[in-house]
Amino acid sequence: MSQDLASSPIKLVTPLPGPRARALIEADRPYWSPSLIHCYPLYVKRAAGCMVEDVDGNVLLDCQAGIATCSTGHCHPAVVAAIQQQAGTLIHICGTDFHYPGYGELCRRLSRHAPGGTDDWQTFLTNSGTEGVEAAIKLARNHTGRGQIIAFRGAFHGRSTGALTLTASKPKYKAGFGPLLPGVHHADYPRPTEVPAGQTYAAHSLELLQKALVHDLLECTVPPKEVAAIILEPIQGEGGYVVPPREFLLRLREICDQHGILLVFDEVQSGMGRTGKMFAAEHFGVVPDIIVLAKGIASGMPLGAMMARRQFMTWGAGTHGSTTGGNPVCIAAALATMDLLEGGLIENAAVVGAHLKGRLEERLLGDPAGSGVIDVRGLGLMIGVEFATHEHSERVASLCYERGLLVLECGKKTIRIAPPLTITATQADVCVELFARTCADVARGAKAA
Numbered sequence: 001m002s003q004d005l006a007s008s009p010i011k012l013v014t015p016l017p018g019p020r021a022r023a024l025i026e027a028d029r030p031y032w033s034p035s036l037i038h039c040y041p042l043y044v045k046r047a048a049g050c051m052v053e054d055v056d057g058n059v060l061l062d063c064q065a066g067i068a069t070c071s072t073g074h075c076h077p078a079v080v081a082a083i084q085q086q087a088g089t090l091i092h093i094c095g096t097d098f099h100y101p102g103y104g105e106l107c108r109r110l111s112r113h114a115p116g117g118t119d120d121w122q123t124f125l126t127n128s129g130t131e132g133v134e135a136a137i138k139l140a141r142n143h144t145g146r147g148q149i150i151a152f153r154g155a156f157h158g159r160s161t162g163a164l165t166l167t168a169s170k171p172k173y174k175a176g177f178g179p180l181l182p183g184v185h186h187a188d189y190p191r192p193t194e195v196p197a198g199q200t201y202a203a204h205s206l207e208l209l210q211k212a213l214v215h216d217l218l219e220c221t222v223p224p225k226e227v228a229a230i231i232l233e234p235i236q237g238e239g240g241y242v243v244p245p246r247e248f249l250l251r252l253r254e255i256c257d258q259h260g261i262l263l264v265f266d267e268v269q270s271g272m273g274r275t276g277k278m279f280a281a282e283h284f285g286v287v288p289d290i291i292v293l294a295k296g297i298a299s300g301m302p303l304g305a306m307m308a309r310r311q312f313m314t315w316g317a318g319t320h321g322s323t324t325g326g327n328p329v330c331i332a333a334a335l336a337t338m339d340l341l342e343g344g345l346i347e348n349a350a351v352v353g354a355h356l357k358g359r360l361e362e363r364l365l366g367d368p369a370g371s372g373v374i375d376v377r378g379l380g381l382m383i384g385v386e387f388a389t390h391e392h393s394e395r396v397a398s399l400c401y402e403r404g405l406l407v408l409e410c411g412k413k414t415i416r417i418a419p420p421l422t423i424t425a426t427q428a429d430v431c432v433e434l435f436a437r438t439c440a441d442v443a444r445g446a447k448a449a
């Protein structure tokens with residue numbers, strides 16, 4: 001890792017995007033798939049810690065971490081060393097067919113960290129979160145012999161056909177791709193900004209669950225004995241960084257137990273220390289039957305995991321596999337990542353995350369009219385800032401980029417702040433100042449317009 005870059009402040013030497021970035025983007029444009037989003041025209045040359053340098057020499061503060069993935073910061077020296085060492089020893093042999101060091105160790109360490117403290121989890125390693133979700137769908141169906149799956153509105157579980165069927169955050173993800181997987185149903189996920197006056201968030205979430213899941217689905221349309229799994233993000237990511245009440249997840253656990261349905265937590269975004277605990281599930285005291293991980297697990301190397309309690313991992317040899325899932329180089333990055341998470345980064349996510357959220361609340365909620373912000377929420381370094389309108393959140397995200405701060409939108413009108421777990425309190429303060437100033441400028445502009 002380049003230490004000079006990691007400790008650099010935000011430094012803008014051209015307007016963003018700079019001339020070199022513009023030229024390179026135009027040269028590349030005819031060749032990449034037009035399905036790529038490119039939320040703003042950032043062309044990255046290198047990155048270290050929480051800082052990203054573009055091809056024009058501009059240095060930006062990264063508070064999105066490659067969509068919540070570079071958990072240990074960009075190019076952490078321990079992760080880089082582990083990758084380099086492994087690349088010179090064994091790059092690939094195929095974990096589905098052969099044994100090698102690291103695969104078992106990673107699975108063992110995940111089991112030891114898993115919620116519930118039972119240390120009886122088995123893991124199938126994948127190349128991505130989407131593949132982990134696919135593996136969860138297959139295992140749940142295979143184990144239960146049932147075909148139906150229930151997911152939640154606002155969810156994002158990936159874009160392959162099965163995972164896409166579960167995804168319900170934006171209609172454009174599904175447009176033109178049907179028919180999708182049969183047997184998938186959706187229920188409502190609570191949102192703190194939609195609680196009716198006079199009701200608590202917990203009561204509202206239980207009412208939603210009773211109406212949309214218990215009554216509309218399990219009592220009227222989907223026989224519970226045919227439901228293999230209920231899958232959800234314990235904190236919705238793409239759907240708007242939504243933290244549900246603990247009661248909501250506890251009630252879901254009860255419903256699953258009552259009907260022999262497997263409870264699957266997609267912790268692709270919320271897992272691996274991001275919320276200040278290894279798994280977000282730990283905040284709620286709810287133990288799922290299957291967990292899917294990816295993103296932060298290997299600091300940006302392509303790796304995912306589908307973990308299940310041993311009693312549910314009943315599929316036989318050859319029922320599922322992958323050529324490069326659990327590749328030795330990605331595993332080396334994951335083991336180094338776990339060392340760093342255990343060695344203080346989870347703690348840092350909790351401490352700096354609380355500081356960051358507290359400062360955002362002070363700056364943005366003290367004067368909602370002046371900031372355009374209606375809610376600040378989240379756990380650890382998974383923080384969502386919801387605006388009154390989509391136009392506002394969109395403008396703030398792109399103006400932050402132009403000012404050297406990388407954040408991303410999620411949901412309909414929320415911005416997610418999900419920096420590397422290495423972020424310092426000083427960098428968090430820079431983020432808050434720049435973000436709050438941008439919100440105020442956009443709010444003033446919106447009023448003037």
Ligand SMILES: Cc1ncc(COP(=O)(O)O)c(C=O)c1O
Nearest residue numbers: 128129130156157158237268269
């Ligand atoms: C909660 C969740 N599940 C699954 C996925 C898909 O993961 P991947 O992009 O690694 O396939 C994502 C990606 O954003 C996600 O946030």
